[in-house]
Amino acid sequence: MSAVTSPMTTTVASPDKSPEHHYLNHSSGFLSWALTLDHKRIGMMYLAGILFSFFLGGVFALAIRIHLWNPNLDPEAAWLSNATYNRVFTLHGAIMVFLFIIPSVPAALGNFLLPIMLGTKDVAFPRLNLGSFYLWVTGLLFFTYTLFSSGIDTGWTFYTPYSIESKSAVEAATLGVFILGFSSIFTGLNFIVTINTMRPPGMTWFKMPLFLWAVYATSIIQVLATPVLGITVLLLALERFIGIGIFDPALNGDPVTFQHFFWFYSHPAVYIMILPAMGIISELMSVHSHKGIFGYRMIAYSSIAIALFGFLVWGHHMFTSGMADVTTIVFSALTFTVSIPSAIKVFNWLGTMYQGTVALNTPMIYALAFIFLFTIGGLTGLFLGALSTDMHLHDTYFVVAHFHYVMMGGTLVAFLGGLFHWWPKMTGKMFNDTAGILSAAIVFVGFNLTFLPQFVLGTRGMPRRYASYVREFQQLHQLSTIGAMTLGLGLLVAGLVLLHSLFYGKKAPMNPWGGATLEWECSSPPPHDNFSSPPTVGDPYDFTSVEYDGKTGSYFKKKK
Amino acid sequence: MKIESPRQQGRHPFPKFQKTMTEVAAPADGHGHDHHDHPSWLAHHFDDAEQQYDSGKLGMWLFLVTEVLFFSGMFCAYVLYRNRNPEVFEFCSAFLNEKLGAINTGVLLFSSLTMAWAVRASQLKQTKILVGMLGATLGCAAMFLGVKSVEYSHKWGIGLLPGRYYVAQVENAPHAETNYLQMLCVIPAILSAVFLLYYVYSLVIASKFHQRVAGPLLVSGLCFFAGVGLGNILEGGEHHDEHGAGSHAHDDAHGHAHADPLVQGVATAEKATVETADEGISFVKTSGGPVNDVAVTKEEEGIPNSKVNNQGMAGLFFSIYYCMTGVHAVHIIGGMLVITWLIVKASREEFHSEYFGPVDNVGLYWHLVDFIWIYLFPLLYLIT
Amino acid sequence: MADTHSHTADAHSGDHGHGHSGFSHPMPIWMLLTVFFALLGLTFLTVFQAQFDLGNMEIVLSLLIATIKAGLVIAFFMHLLWDKPLNAIAILSSLIFVSLFLGFTLMDAQGYNERLIMDPNGDLLERSQPKGSLVKKSE
CATH class of the missing domain: 1.10.287 (Helix Hairpins)
Known part of the structure; x- marks a missing residue:
């Protein structure tokens, strides 16, 4: 690895030469955004859309929590009717999963960063990239239709046979998922090709930033697993349109087959959600500790390992569905293998911080919150992977708490950390760090207050998706609701901090954090073609040559 | 361990970077410092033709990977239900016309040949051969769909429909009142008329480009109807046979195409049950309308055939059949659209030895469609 | 066969500096x-x-x-x-994942098949019996 020397050793001309010209003011007008092929603009449009979906899903989440403030033992007196409650939690899940988490990091941050980290001008297929954005928008429209027609009440998993009989707008939702699936596939395909064929001279596989390794692993899952979701929801839609009967027990079909089909995608999809978040954390840990990443290769390999192992464990979602005994045992055993690469990552991140110069700024606080929350989420997963305990905990609030710790405490918190980390690069504005740290603190407290009580509720037998509960659970539920409100407040603060920076923020320097990856070598925000001259590729985690310049408030790379 | 980056693997000395090394003193204009030597067919973010070609090709292979996994869901359903109810597949497969399947296999294989030849022609810049081969591929695709239309419309006519809509095959089944074949032919007929007008127009304005495009389109429109004719001859031929033989063997059997399978269904069912049923009473006596209850009633239990000849059994087979062949047909139609796009590009003589990626990639897609059919044919048509 | 794909028709188009077209x-x-x-x-x-x-x-x-x-x-x-070997790896990996998908699902179907066709009395019914009717019986 060390034998590789870059054929390009010329120095980088100062990118700040024309500070006025960047991708945001390269051209103007609605069409210059709507028809843009620039990966940065597409990434920003994704970001806006994803944050909108997140807001929508968040509103539904708060509605659930507010509804559960009371036990609702009398459905007539409850705030939401049982039918409405079913629609609310389904829409919360479906919007959060398909419209927010899955595209969040890869499509928004990945699109923006991947080509810049590779020192290229764009992704391999810019038109396909724009196309997948519009597919995403179309999927959003389908969900909006669902929302304004009869809603959808099947749960985000669309389990048959109920989804065949349900009177709600399952067709629109499934077609929306089908379209969103293709959006996801094309994004993944684009990234794989870009990373494979467009790396600059000198950037070997093991000189790639770990974020790219994570996105690459994610893309593999997107390409391999998402088509199966496509055919599953297509068959479900056909089931409803023409009654084909493949999943319909009334026509001799097999509903458990639906679950196999669904989880063959949806379990790997869990890694579509968490892997890029792990990639963000690898970057954040190293940059804000000002220390090279510990165990680079192990982190890189573990990303790929998680992607591959992720395909072998889908059955653990179905332990109580009447699966064959031997299959449940095999799936349970395989489930534990995933914990190995996950643990490797956590230990390496901790090793990175050890004896580093840790800067406790907003992105780093979010990253530390991630490690804490993800570890809890991961460890509680072991109880669910074990057959005997899962029989007890299946479909209880324990499961709800577990996956929120991983998906929200993991992916969302990492997404926010990454957003704060790259915000100066994306918008060219610095945010108020103190207010950012405050937002991270509120999110952390609110999150734990929301979901720790749910672990307790789950072990005591509170089933998920129920609109009412016995009085004994009320205290814990109210605690959880208070937490959800706090969490909402924290996210609001985070949003305001970012919004404030857009209008009143200081101009961001080229390299505010002292990163050594290529995106910190182009101006903030980057010019239309990313680099006015090709950047020098070095070790992405070599901080010995990165120095702080007090005059500009920016770090720079010492010339060798 | 030394792993080279892709741009290092190539034999090219990285033109972009080499140039910037020599021109490093020149002020960068902010965007596209090496635009001026990029030919129009080379996208601005690629360094050279080979990188563009490799990227496109890897992208297409990955897309094919997704296609394989997309179809795998239906193959999974197929394997599950065949494994569970082998007799249903034996019973139902006999309703499928093996000859039509075999003809379509041949047509698709031939289209694969012409497509591969088109790729060769594009690499050698043989424009006439290229347009001809693409036209032949398009024609074969249309013919495939023509034959398929005959198959589908025939089945719809006698109630061999998926799942809930499956009509148990009975004696004196009502003949189709709707002519599904005509309905399927409407759009191709309109398209063919448009293509004819377009061709005439291209002759009038004497534009070589328009003639090159319109010719293959018109031919493919006609090929669809050739496929319909061919399918009708084969399907109709069976009708003749069967009306003779069938009415002898069974009283007023409706048609060989489903009289025969019924006998086979009986044979299998007989193995499974103790009761031996007379062939004469092997038809389920149900009304012609859709059967809503899958459960076998007491009276019917004596008729072995009734175990498979219902919505939950045979209907499920036809669901799988229509899903697999239908999704495959959608892929054929998609392929026809992109081949048309290629014909337009080829008529403009856009392809040459450095830029033939689109032909190559569409070719890969087209071969995959063929690849899927290679498996569908024995799995659906050739079950004995 | 290796020589069949040698550079038979490399029409070097000279419109960019480094006329290499070894990939056709x-x-x-x-x-x-x-x-x-x-x-x-x-x-x-x-x-x-x-x-x-x-x-x-x-x-x-x-x-x-x-x-x-x-x-x-x-x-x-x-x-x-x-x-390129990578393309071959891609398509072969798709086949591996398909077999994984089919394999696990089938393995499971083999197992729970038995249970599904158990009627409430514990008698094993015939495989050819439509299960729709069983669902009704057991309800």
């Missing part, structure tokens, strides 16, 4: 035709073998022939033989 490998016509006729022959073979009742071997044989045909299409028509 036209297939010779004889090879295309040979593969096509081999495919046709195999199709006849598979139709022919379908006329005999070979029992369980029949599905194996017809899938074997189909796989040979598919292999010919992939190797020659899709010229994977001369392609």
Whole structure:
């Protein structure tokens, strides 16, 4: 690895030469955004859309929590009717999963960063990239239709046979998922090709930033697993349109087959959600500790390992569905293998911080919150992977708490950390760090207050998706609701901090954090073609040559 | 361990970077410092033709990977239900016309040949051969769909429909009142008329480009109807046979195409049950309308055939059949659209030895469609 | 066969500095035709073998022939033989994941099949019985 020397050793001309010209003011007008092929603009449009979906899903989440403030033992007196409650939690899940988490990091941050980290001008297929954005928008429209027609009440998993009989707008939702699936596939395909064929001279596989390794692993899952979701929801839609009967027990079909089909995608999809978040954390840990990443290769390999192992464990979602005994045992055993690469990552991140110069700024606080929350989420997963305990905990609030710790405490918190980390690069504005740290603190407290009580509720037998509960659970539920409100407040603060920076923020320097990856070598925000001259590729985690310049408030790379 | 980056693997000395090394003193204009030597067919973010070609090709292979996994869901359903109810597949497969399947296999294989030849022609810049081969591929695709239309419309006519809509095959089944074949032919007929007008127009304005495009389109429109004719001859031929033989063997059997399978269904069912049923009473006596209850009633239990000849059994087979062949047909139609796009590009003589990626990639897609059919044919048509 | 894809027709277009076009490998016509006729022959073979009742071997044989045909299409028509190894890895990995998907699902179906067709009295019903009726009985 060390034998590789870059054929390009010329120095980088100062990118700040024309500070006025960047991708945001390269051209103007609605069409210059709507028809843009620039990966940065597409990434920003994704970001806006994803944050909108997140807001929508968040509103539904708060509605659930507010509804559960009371036990609702009398459905007539409850705030939401049982039918409405079913629609609310389904829409919360479906919007959060398909419209927010899955595209969040890869499509928004990945699109923006991947080509810049590779020192290229764009992704391999810019038109396909724009196309997948519009597919995403179309999927959003389908969900909006669902929302304004009869809603959808099947749960985000669309389990048959109920989804065949349900009177709600399952067709629109499934077609929306089908379209969103293709959006996801094309994004993944684009990234794989870009990373494979467009790396600059000198950037070997093991000189790639770990974020790219994570996105690459994610893309593999997107390409391999998402088509199966496509055919599953297509068959479900056909089931409803023409009654084909493949999943319909009334026509001799097999509903458990639906679950196999669904989880063959949806379990790997869990890694579509968490892997890029792990990639963000690898970057954040190293940059804000000002220390090279510990165990680079192990982190890189573990990303790929998680992607591959992720395909072998889908059955653990179905332990109580009447699966064959031997299959449940095999799936349970395989489930534990995933914990190995996950643990490797956590230990390496901790090793990175050890004896580093840790800067406790907003992105780093979010990253530390991630490690804490993800570890809890991961460890509680072991109880669910074990057959005997899962029989007890299946479909209880324990499961709800577990996956929120991983998906929200993991992916969302990492997404926010990454957003704060790259915000100066994306918008060219610095945010108020103190207010950012405050937002991270509120999110952390609110999150734990929301979901720790749910672990307790789950072990005591509170089933998920129920609109009412016995009085004994009320205290814990109210605690959880208070937490959800706090969490909402924290996210609001985070949003305001970012919004404030857009209008009143200081101009961001080229390299505010002292990163050594290529995106910190182009101006903030980057010019239309990313680099006015090709950047020098070095070790992405070599901080010995990165120095702080007090005059500009920016770090720079010492010339060798 | 030394792993080279892709741009290092190539034999090219990285033109972009080499140039910037020599021109490093020149002020960068902010965007596209090496635009001026990029030919129009080379996208601005690629360094050279080979990188563009490799990227496109890897992208297409990955897309094919997704296609394989997309179809795998239906193959999974197929394997599950065949494994569970082998007799249903034996019973139902006999309703499928093996000859039509075999003809379509041949047509698709031939289209694969012409497509591969088109790729060769594009690499050698043989424009006439290229347009001809693409036209032949398009024609074969249309013919495939023509034959398929005959198959589908025939089945719809006698109630061999998926799942809930499956009509148990009975004696004196009502003949189709709707002519599904005509309905399927409407759009191709309109398209063919448009293509004819377009061709005439291209002759009038004497534009070589328009003639090159319109010719293959018109031919493919006609090929669809050739496929319909061919399918009708084969399907109709069976009708003749069967009306003779069938009415002898069974009283007023409706048609060989489903009289025969019924006998086979009986044979299998007989193995499974103790009761031996007379062939004469092997038809389920149900009304012609859709059967809503899958459960076998007491009276019917004596008729072995009734175990498979219902919505939950045979209907499920036809669901799988229509899903697999239908999704495959959608892929054929998609392929026809992109081949048309290629014909337009080829008529403009856009392809040459450095830029033939689109032909190559569409070719890969087209071969995959063929690849899927290679498996569908024995799995659906050739079950004995 | 290695020489068949040598630079037979590299029309160097001089419109950019480094006229290299080593990546186009036209297939010779004889090879295309040979593969096509081999495919046709195999199709006849598979139709022919379908006329005999070979029992369980029949599905194996017809899938074997189909796989040979598919292999010919992939190797020659899709010229994977001369392609970058990465593309071959991609398509082969898709087959591996398909077999994983089918394998696990089938393994499970074999197991729970038995339970599904158990009626409430514990008698094992015939495989050919529509399960729809069983669902009704047990309710």
